[in-house]
Amino acid sequence: MRMEFVAAQDLDEALAAKAQQPEAQLLAGGTDLMVGVNLANHRPSQVIALRRIDELRELTPGRIGSGVTWARLERDVHRGLAEAARTVGSPQIRAAGTIGGNVGTASPAGDGLPWIAAADAFIEVRSQARGTRVVPWREFFIGVKRTSLEPDEIITAVVVPEGVPVAQEFAKVGVRNAMVIATVSCLVMRGGDGFRIALGSVATTPMRATRAEEMLNAESTFTDATLEEVARVVAEEVRPITDHRSTEAYRRYAAGLLARRLVERSLR
Amino acid sequence: MNVTITINGEQRVADVAGFESLLNVLRDDLDLPGTKDACEQGECGSCTVILDGEAVCSCLVMAADAEGSDVTTVEGLSSDGDLHPVQEAMLAAGAVQCGFCTPGIVVAGSHLLETNPHPSELEIREALSGNICRCTGYGAILRAFETLSEEGT
Numbered sequence: 001m002r003m004e005f006v007a008a009q010d011l012d013e014a015l016a017a018k019a020q021q022p023e024a025q026l027l028a029g030g031t032d033l034m035v036g037v038n039l040a041n042h043r044p045s046q047v048i049a050l051r052r053i054d055e056l057r058e059l060t061p062g063r064i065g066s067g068v069t070w071a072r073l074e075r076d077v078h079r080g081l082a083e084a085a086r087t088v089g090s091p092q093i094r095a096a097g098t099i100g101g102n103v104g105t106a107s108p109a110g111d112g113l114p115w116i117a118a119a120d121a122f123i124e125v126r127s128q129a130r131g132t133r134v135v136p137w138r139e140f141f142i143g144v145k146r147t148s149l150e151p152d153e154i155i156t157a158v159v160v161p162e163g164v165p166v167a168q169e170f171a172k173v174g175v176r177n178a179m180v181i182a183t184v185s186c187l188v189m190r191g192g193d194g195f196r197i198a199l200g201s202v203a204t205t206p207m208r209a210t211r212a213e214e215m216l217n218a219e220s221t222f223t224d225a226t227l228e229e230v231a232r233v234v235a236e237e238v239r240p241i242t243d244h245r246s247t248e249a250y251r252r253y254a255a256g257l258l259a260r261r262l263v264e265r266s267l268r
Numbered sequence: 269m270n271v272t273i274t275i276n277g278e279q280r281v282a283d284v285a286g287f288e289s290l291l292n293v294l295r296d297d298l299d300l301p302g303t304k305d306a307c308e309q310g311e312c313g314s315c316t317v318i319l320d321g322e323a324v325c326s327c328l329v330m331a332a333d334a335e336g337s338d339v340t341t342v343e344g345l346s347s348d349g350d351l352h353p354v355q356e357a358m359l360a361a362g363a364v365q366c367g368f369c370t371p372g373i374v375v376a377g378s379h380l381l382e383t384n385p386h387p388s389e390l391e392i393r394e395a396l397s398g399n400i401c402r403c404t405g406y407g408a409i410l411r412a413f414e415t416l417s418e419e420g421t
Contacts, residue, residue, distance in 0.1 A: 090398020
């Protein structure tokens, strides 16, 4: 069977195609989709390609178009997201892969997702029938590779709220430096409203360590004992599993350690 | 469906069923086997090509989505039997053993030097971090690019 392929030239064309064929597979950088095609015998019957759509590639501090690649985010103003972007795959992957793909795939290990959680960002989606919806990240990510995106919708942007702290630190644990899927990742922000700690690969969705945040935000001085307590509380509140990449116990330990280190770094 | 792609300066047309990768089309339909097929998941870099000015893994590009694009493969880097300076430098440094990763490294490395003629050791390592070589241990490859960086090709 031959595949139907739509090379959408603008967003309206893509939305019209998605309205007509809600089962169609969306294609941006191809870094997830083509792995399924090559290795898992995935045979999409309908594909809507998004890379020609200029509107999706727009990038401002308050709005990151879903078609913006990691290569561009590496050099962008959001420091934590830039650090996370730098750890995605390899230069070849970062030149192709997009933040919209990361959001849509919704892997627990998605490198951009802890930043979205820490920033309390929104996912902007659009459909031909109902126009634009702006969804809080907590309502968007609902499970392992599961989102609240409707079949006729396309992710158009990550919307960054006002007042995201400028102090941002990211770290990721994996088996090597390049080409690695996170065993645990962590993003810490520190601003006027206190600390924000977000983690990846330790739950079905990206998550915030709210108990550790509350504990830290009740403190006025930060001693070694405080930092130890951060590590302990984070290790306790994450909800990791044991899989082919790591064990639950190691992920708890590494999550606490990363959070502690990044909080310490943000205090310097 | 027919897909028209400019490859190494020449307009080529391939008939694709749909989902196949640019890598498969280059090798199987367009008689350009220089681009190597190994992991098919973007891990190894042996299928690296330049697509519209960016070094990407051709195994992760859906051929249908390359319609209208400009592609350079390793075959497009040498002309009339003259090797590309990166190929000369890799030969001189003994940076080739089994040779399977070499085309990907030549393409990724030539792209690095085009965008940054004098890369530091760290920049070379970073630019080639998506290219796996299981023979050389990377030392000779690194030396080849350090020589090119000094020469500023």
